[in-house]
Amino acid sequence: MHRRSPAPALAGSVRRPHSTARRTWAGALSAVLAASALTLTGLATDAAAADINNAKNPGFESGLANWTCSSGTGSSVATPARSGAAALKATPAGHDNARCSQTVAVKPNSRYTLSAWVQGGLAYLGATGTGTTDVSTWTPDSSGWKQLTTSFTTGANTTSVNVYTHGWYGAAAYFVDDVSVFGPDGGGGGEETVIPVPPTDVAVGGATKSSLDVSWKPVANATGYNVYRDGLKVQSVSGASAVVTGLAADTEYTFQVTATNAAGESGKSTPPVKGRTAKDGPVTGLPKHFVTGYWQNFNNQATVQTLAQVSDNYDIIAVAFADATSTPGAVTFNLNSAQLGGYTDAQFRADIRAKQAAGKKVIISVGGELGTVRVNDAASATAFANSVHALMQSYGFDGVDIDLENGLNATYMTQALRSLSAKVGSSLIIAMAPQTIDMQSTSGEYFKTALNIKDILTVVNTQYYNSGAMLGCDGKVYSQGTVDFLTALTCIQVENGLDPSQVAIGLPSSTRAAGGGYVSPSVVNNALDCLTKLTNCGSFKPARAYPALRGAMTWSINWDATAGNAWSNTVGPHVRSLP
Template sequence: MEPVLKRRGRRTRLGYGAGAVTAALALTLTAVGQASAADVNNARNAGFESGLSDWTCSANSGTTVASPAHGGSAALKATPAGQDNARCSQTVKVKPNSSYSLSAWVQGGYTYLGVTGTGTTDVSTWTPDAPSWKQLSTSFTTGASTTSVTVYTHGWYGQAAYFADDVSVFGPDGGGGGGTDPGPTVPAAPAGLSVTGTTSSSASLSWNAVSGATGYSVYRDGTKVTAVTGTSATVTGLAASTSYSFQVTATNAAGESPKSGAVTARTAGTGGGGGGGSVPKHAVTGYWQNFNNGAAVQRISDVSAQYDIIAVSFADATGTPGAVTFNLDSAGLNGYTVDQFKADIKAKQAAGKKVIISVGGEKGTISVNDSASATNFANSVWSLMQTYGFDGVDIDLENGLNPTYMSQALHALSAKAGPNMVLTMAPQTIDMQSTSGSYFQTALNVKDILTVVNMQYYNSGAMLGCDGKVYSQGTVDFLTALACIQLEGGLAPSQVGLGLPASTRAAGGGYVAPSVVNNALDCLTKAVNCGSFKPSRTYPDLRGAMTWSTNWDATAGNAWSNAVGAKVHALP
């Protein structure tokens, strides 16, 4: 029997892989390096041999059990219930400006391991259901004034209990603290600066708190424009459709920190935010496969006319951090040449369609984690747009995304490409559960140039809707209640689309009949054909829908695009 092919297979040495990341957190795993002889495990009661001593679990969700235990005679068992994800945490003392490796052994339901309060970049990692013990590992670096961090585990809503054991925060001994207070020192530069929103005349910013800071100064293009005591500010008096560079410093009685990394904000035009130029008010997006994984092999010219945006999948990483390239799989596509590919793109554009390059996919590991890699990303995507005639870019990073520097990269790309650039995103459901998530933050940061977010409503399991209830994939309620989170979380209705697989073979789970997609579109735009969830208001400007993929759609006779395309294009 032919195996089920899941989300966006990527080329491997054996061909194109077919596994899908299920409800992944946005993260990048870092290999744990060789520790020095002086390093220790700074976690207390790391094996839960003393019950829950030194640990705090939300909603009384945690207990200790004798079996299963990875090491020793006990392990943590934590059970999610209702709206509680069974978070168990410990405050761990660390040394400033130091590197630590974080690990734990886990088993059972969805399990997450992470750390907050690092003073640099907080990290996390996760695993879906683990029937046997599995080690989760990541690493972090502390800030200049960081003396403690919070290490945590948690499960996921509606999922099974998880077990954790042998937690390790391995690195320099954080000790017991204390000593003589030397008085205030100049604070560290703020981290996490991001653009949280723009209008035609303002830009809103936020950043991470800095230990010891009593205030913050905001700089626009190198000039101080305001001072605040909190970790957010709105800069007004800006010109429409203009890009500005912002930095922030932290201040206290001892002085002012160095400036943070810069972020770019582009104000909206006088007609409102969002990018995409002449993309239709209601649009259908389809991913075109630059590989053969058993679906119909297509040329761009073969893609159904129902698709308004065609996302070419995928760009490839290069040896330069942040940079991407594109290599047409001519052999796998039956001799499709680069010249034919370029000509087909032009023909689609002449017919009013947009063709963009998609970055990422299930196994795409493009890292944009600093200003240099952000510049490399923007320059390389712009080069591809010029070489092939692409209208823009799709961000489909399923293995980690830094909102500060990806936002910087996309604004830099927009400054090169202009206001007609098409910018789409395809986050997984887990990435859009909260505005605090890195993908959601990125979408809000680039709202001024964003065309549409087509969240993947598949390969997900159960997720929370905007009403706080848990919904399972494969239902109209799953589509409408999760779309509501984005619609009420800061994105414009015109920036929200519903992403679904074109057939049962296109994804490992979450396929719904086109009629269910159409019911969800009706529910969100007209408040009819809803399930048990009914949104508090309608969103007639909803952008439309997306599918993986045009190839799987063609394999099924274009049944998805014929039905959903007709519905989308008939929306008011």
């Protein structure tokens, strides 16, 4: 646990619980979803060529014509519009969930596919009066257009159904565009669906060693897209972008995209667009083995230092910490000049450049024991990626360290880091500093995140302190503060999916730096020898050596300086001597 001030030893890892209000809201929502008997299916595959979109004014180009919204909660707006010049905006208020609906003519005993594109707050899409089973589907809030799709079959006497959208009480406004009730012509004067035109403005970017991002301009009447790599279809998506994975490093690929709907598939986009994956190997400028240290942007009785005063034994300097903003997921950085002896922002920026000129990397750390950054939905993931990228551009940081000790959502943190990687490219350093318990199982959110981004991940520096006793990879219990604890727990990561080059061991730099788990620098070196060469082990010895193990991390550079740099002067040279 990375602390801003000394604290007593902990018996185990403690996480701050979510608020009661959040639990109550989630419980109520779960109950509603269960009662709705939601079904989410793919597009209908048995639609005939003569099928049409039976919805009227499906893109809200004629305002709210043919639509009725509760309590005046809906309006036709020009921005954002997925296609055409308009979309629906509906704003829940108080006890009104902003329900907008239309009665659609249908044929009895017929199958229909209901779809719509939504954005903004939580949004539902459904149909009632089907004569069989009414259906609905939903999505949590989304920062970009997302397609909702479900299907239903009409009853023997059903000639019309009620199609609706709505939001959630007290949630943000939601937007809807391109509603479709696709199936046999019900006689209500719907719109016949035609095969879409090929996508345009196809672009390739966001190169990593094994993936490329492909994007294109949305096609008005498309319900999906197919991505072709070197002439072969490799992916089908609903939105106007895709991440193509499983690629070889430093290899050029050619991409084309087609648009689809129930009427068929368009031709391929032209001309074909090329992209090249990043070169294999470590991030440029990082040694095979390195030492990471946290630099404190605050004074907690440890030695106050400028970046210029940081020992050369540190290869990566993690600036602790970024600050949360009022926008969920977004972060900023505020140099604490008052606690750092008048250290100015201009000096700080100049010191970053000087360290980089000396071959060091400086990254911004997000979290810590008191960190309140939450990335738990699509909007906050986007805000996180955008704000970290802005800090990198402003200060020149080489990357980001994820040190969220009060909860992490693997789905949305993965989304955030992939988005950041697409903006920065292969030079991005991504470090993680999970607590010991977070890396005990691949089912943990931290471990899942690390595996999700394995192709762009630099290093996981697990905090092997403030944790008490834990299980090793051999199923035995080991106590913190021993060489066995370090080696047996590190084994879990490298035997469950992470490459040894992405794993490092994290320790306190002095007895004052953590509540428990300190070991002398010589024990750190013994653990590194055991893991990389199977020498100097304790009672536990790994089944195989991991010579590519990345190195070591410490909390903190300032506490190390307080102890005369004893930790870095011992561990630093040893790390560089590893095979």
